[in-house]
Amino acid sequence: MNIAQKLISGHLVHGDLTPGGEIAIRIDQTLTQDSTGTMAYLQFEAMGIERVKTKRSVAYIDHNMLQSGSENADDHRYIQTVAAKHGIVFSRPGNGICHQVHLERFSIPGQTLLGSDSHTPTCGAAGMLAIGAGGLDVAVAMGGGAYYLTMPRICRVYLTGELNRMVSAKDVILELLRRLSVKGGMGKIMEYGGPGVKTLSVPERATIANMGAELGATTTVFPSDERTRDFFSARGRAGQWVRLEADPDAEYDEEIELDLSSLHPMAAQPHSPDNVVPVSEIAGIKIDQVCIGSCTNSSFCDLMRVAGILDGKRVAPDVSLTISPGSRQVLKALAKNGALAKLVTAGARVLECACGPCIGMGQAPATNAISLRTFNRNFYGRSGTPSAGVYLVSPETAAVSAVEGYLTDPERHGTEPPYDVPERFEIDDGMLIMPPADGRNVDVVRGPNIKPFPRAVPPAETMSGEALIKLGDNITTDHIMPSNAKLLPFRSNVPYLADFCLSPCDPDFAARAKAKNGGFIIGGENYGQGSSREHAALAPLYLGVKAVLAKSFARIHRANLINNGILPLTFADAADYDAVSEGDEIVIAEAPAQIAAAAEGAAVTASIAGREVELRLDITPRQRDILLAGGLLNYTREHRED
Numbered sequence: 193m194n195i196a197q198k199l200i201s202g203h204l205v206h207g208d209l210t211p212g213g214e215i216a217i218r219i220d221q222t223l224t225q226d227s228t229g230t231m232a233y234l235q236f237e238a239m240g241i242e243r244v245k246t247k248r249s250v251a252y253i254d255h256n257m258l259q260s261g262s263e264n265a266d267d268h269r270y271i272q273t274v275a276a277k278h279g280i281v282f283s284r285p286g287n288g289i290c291h292q293v294h295l296e297r298f299s300i301p302g303q304t305l306l307g308s309d310s311h312t313p314t315c316g317a318a319g320m321l322a323i324g325a326g327g328l329d330v331a332v333a334m335g336g337g338a339y340y341l342t343m344p345r346i347c348r349v350y351l352t353g354e355l356n357r358m359v360s361a362k363d364v365i366l367e368l369l370r371r372l373s374v375k376g377g378m379g380k381i382m383e384y385g386g387p388g389v390k391t392l393s394v395p396e397r398a399t400i401a402n403m404g405a406e407l408g409a410t411t412t413v414f415p416s417d418e419r420t421r422d423f424f425s426a427r428g429r430a431g432q433w434v435r436l437e438a439d440p441d442a443e444y445d446e447e448i449e450l451d452l453s454s455l456h457p458m459a460a461q462p463h464s465p466d467n468v469v470p471v472s473e474i475a476g477i478k479i480d481q482v483c484i485g486s487c488t489n490s491s492f493c494d495l496m497r498v499a500g501i502l503d504g505k506r507v508a509p510d511v512s513l514t515i516s517p518g519s520r521q522v523l524k525a526l527a528k529n530g531a532l533a534k535l536v537t538a539g540a541r542v543l544e545c546a547c548g549p550c551i552g553m554g555q556a557p558a559t560n561a562i563s564l565r566t567f568n569r570n571f572y573g574r575s576g577t578p579s580a581g582v583y584l585v586s587p588e589t590a591a592v593s594a595v596e597g598y599l600t601d602p603e604r605h606g607t608e609p610p611y612d613v614p615e616r617f618e619i620d621d622g623m624l625i626m627p628p629a630d631g632r633n634v635d636v637v638r639g640p641n642i643k644p645f646p647r648a649v650p651p652a653e654t655m656s657g658e659a660l661i662k663l664g665d666n667i668t669t670d671h672i673m674p675s676n677a678k679l680l681p682f683r684s685n686v687p688y689l690a691d692f693c694l695s696p697c698d699p700d701f702a703a704r705a706k707a708k709n710g711g712f713i714i715g716g717e718n719y720g721q722g723s724s725r726e727h728a729a730l731a732p733l734y735l736g737v738k739a740v741l742a743k744s745f746a747r748i749h750r751a752n753l754i755n756n757g758i759l760p761l762t763f764a765d766a767a768d769y770d771a772v773s774e775g776d777e778i779v780i781a782e783a784p785a786q787i788a789a790a791a792e793g794a795a796v797t798a799s800i801a802g803r804e805v806e807l808r809l810d811i812t813p814r815q816r817d818i819l820l821a822g823g824l825l826n827y828t829r830e831h832r833e834d
């Protein structure tokens with residue numbers, strides 16, 4: 193078996209390993225972060241389960257860190273108290289970004305992890321099966337329920353050679369995005385193998401696993417080998433390391449080869465992570481901002497390389513350089529070995545250990561500015577400045593360019609100074625609060641910003657309404673439910689957020705949806721790519737959206753729609769997408785019966801502007817029951833999976 197098959201078969205509770213079929217797996221660990229966590233815990237509470245049933249569940253605070261009003265602090269207090277009540281570890285604000293901290297402190301090779309964040313696959317770097325999902329799926333997993341997904345195809349990425357100096361793991365994944373696009377990993381697990389793997393450390397593997405999410409992959413897995421063992425023992429966790437490798441005769445559904453020594457620095461140009469070209473082709477662009485950090489590139493090794501490049505130099509006068517360390521462990525190690533002083537001396541603006549500018553929590557660039565970021569997403573508007581052009585690059589490219597003031601190819605600019613990795617990092621879990629053995633007496637504190645979340649209802653006999661908006665391909669969840677410093681504080685207030693639904697595409701969308709009493713959304717390919725945020729389903733639900741008709745859907749968003757009782761319909765014939773216009777009247781007659789028949793493979797017939805159109809609703813019997821029950825929450829209450 194390959195690694196993915198070993199991980200899945202070790203946790204399988206339903207289905208078999210044939211790609212395309214429905215499987216269910218047992219979840220050992222869960223993680224939430226604060227911008228999705230508030231909703232996930234409200235939903236968990238609505239299920240009425242006293243204590244989590246996982247081996248380990250952790251609630252991180254890392255996204256909603258700017259406290260310019262009481263909302264974020266109120267939500268943090270809610271999460272801290274609800275975590276204590278239900279047996280969940282609480283990672284305090286300041287402890288670091290969920291994926292970095294989870295990898296350092298909680299990852300265990302061979303276990304499964306479900307997280308309410310699309311970059312949860314980061315822990316695949318340590319041989320976990322780590323999957324991102326909507327908050328409701330994570331809430332069900334905390335309650336002991338299995339996680340259902342489509343058995344992915346397993347794609348081996350066979351690595352040979354070794355990275356050249358000034359070329360880094362970020363360039364590996366950017367090259368794969370260039371080759372495969374943001375849709376290239378859909379329905380797949382990317383499993384890395386070959387002799388090149390051993391040349392990559394766990395933090396380097398984490399960068400690659402993290403951005404597998406941008407390929408649209410279900411997850412990414414790496415073997416757990418000697419390099420993994422070193423990572424664990426340097427963090428005082430040698431006892432938790434186990435070996436996990438593919439059998440020598442393992443088979444794969446697909447294979448890609450990549451010679452690491454052939455790679456050069458790459459950059460993803462605005463506004464998509466797959467708009468990738470070699471840095472050398474576009475070098476010389478004048479830059480205004482450089483942001484180093486995020487769950488993709490904020491490890492000790494990343495920041496040591498940056499410190500080595502910046503040592504004795506100064507950030508260019510027109511450039512603002514920010515650095516966000518991934519965790520307190522990283523920041524302390526940099527402080528102890530003097531690298532932090534080098535960064536500060538060079539003129540870096542050192543931010544707290546959190547997502548920060550990656551999710552538009554501050555550091556919005558100037559009008560029309562060019563920003564180089566070591567992050568994973570450069571979707572339109574995500575930086576907080578719609579007119580800004582964001583390029584995704586490696587820490588090396590970012591650091592060299594920050595000094596030069598222009599996008600600069602680091603390979604043509606010297607070589608990075610070597611650095612030592614501590615044999616043993618200082619272990620300090622003081623910012624992790626363990627839950628009491630019995631949480632029954634804990635009072636959960638709810639702030640005034642927590643508003644009731646919209647609940648789905650069973651489908652009406654006839655679904656009817658207008659096509660409220662017609663969108664193109666690759667619409668992201670940042671389009672559907674934008675996130676920035678002004679909106680993130682309202683993640684527990686869907687009625688407020690809903691007014692901004694799809695605003696980057698059409699500022700009048702929400703008002704129109706309200707005036708028309710809801711209706712339908714028309715999308716192109718890969719609708720809902722990007723984040724796991726359930727709010728991209730909850731806001732449309734609040735606005736009365738009954739179904740999304742698209743050419744294809746991204747995995748997590750599709751599941752979020754079903755979980756919230758919204759039909760994810762696809763056009764059987766692409767010409768029908770071309771024919772539909774905004775304002776067309778759409779009617780789906782006998783909706784419950786058509787949903788039931790869809791689970792048996794029948795098409796769904798709709799009338800669009802008087803024409804009869806065939807749509808597909810590829811659902812399993814379980815998804816049929818969820819839709820007919822009016823969403824996963826109702827379904828779970830009816831079928832408690834203890």
Ligand code: MIC
Nearest residue numbers: 227228309310311723724725
């Ligand atoms: C992101 O990177 O888009 C986020 C913010 O981490 C999201 C989660 C969210 O929207 O809260 C994700 O990746 O799932």
Ligand code: SF4
Nearest residue numbers: 311486487547550551
């Ligand atoms: Fe945070 Fe950015 Fe990572 Fe999302 S992608 S978890 S916002 S650092």
